[in-house]
C-alpha cells in the first residue's frame with residue numbers, strides 16, 4: 001500500500017519479539033491502562049473459569065490481558081496494559 | 093477421548109439427542125465468568141436500548157416485569173464444549189422490547205454490569221430467538237448465572253447470552269465484543285462449530 005521507505009516489513013521485528021516472548025512474562029512489570037497502577041503480571045487477578053484467561057488489575061479490577069488458547073493457535077490481547085517491563089540478561 | 097466418540101458424530105445413547113459437533117452433554121450448569129460477579133439489586137437495575145441515532149429506550153425493573161413474559165425451554169451450548177438440554181426459563185422476548193424501537197442498524201452490541209460486551213447481528217435478537225431472562229428452573233435467576241437478568245440467545249454459543257445485561261447498543265458497524273476481539277468467532281453458530289476466528 002505505502003511506497004514510503006520510512007518503515008520496515010514487520011518480519012524485521014521477528015527476532016526481537018521472539019527474544020521477548022521466550023521470557024517468563026509473569027515476572028514482567030506492566031502499567032494498567034485504566035488507572036496507571038504498576039504491578040507484575042503475576043500480581044494480576046486471574047479469572048480462569050472462562051472461555052480464556054482474563055487478568056485484571058489488582059488496583060482497579062479492569063482487564064489488563066486476555067489470553068485465548070485454541071487448537072494450534074493462541075490470541076493475546078494486551079490493550080488494558082500500556083507497557084511491559086521485561087528484565088533482560090546483560091552482556092551478550 | 094474425542095477419537096472414541098467421534099464415530100457417533102455427537103449422538104448419545106439416546107438416539108433422540110443430537111448435539112452440535114464437538115459438544116458433550118452435562119447435567120449440571122457450569123458457571124463461567126471473566127470477572128467478579130456483579131451484585132445488582134433490582135431497585136437499581138435498568139436496561140436501555142440505544143439506537144444508532146442516540147435515541148434511548150429505558151426500562152427499570154418494574155417496567156420490565158410489567159411486560160408480557162414467556163416461559164420457554166431451550167438447549168444451551170457453551171463454546172467450552174458442554175451442552176445442557178431442556179433448560180427452563182422465564183423472560184421477556186426481545187421482540188417485545190424492540191416493538192417501539194425505530195432503527196435501520198444491522199448490528200447490536202450487548203453490554204453488561206461488570207463491563208462484559210458481546211456483538212451479534214440485530215436480526216439474531218428478533219423473531220422469537222432471544223429473551224431477557226429473569227427466572228431459571230422456576231426460581232429467580234441467581235447472580236452467578238447472570239441475575240437479576242441476562243440475555244439468552246440460545247441458537248448461538250452461550251458467550252453471546254450476556255449475563256448481568258445492562259443494555260443493547262444498535263450500531264451500523266459491527267464491533268467485536270469481549271471474546272470476539274481475542275480469537276472467538278464473530279458469529280458463533282454451534283451447529284457450524286464456529287468457535288474461533290476462521291472457523
Ligand SMILES: [Zn+2]
Nearest residue numbers: 032035057060
Ligand atoms: Zn487499574
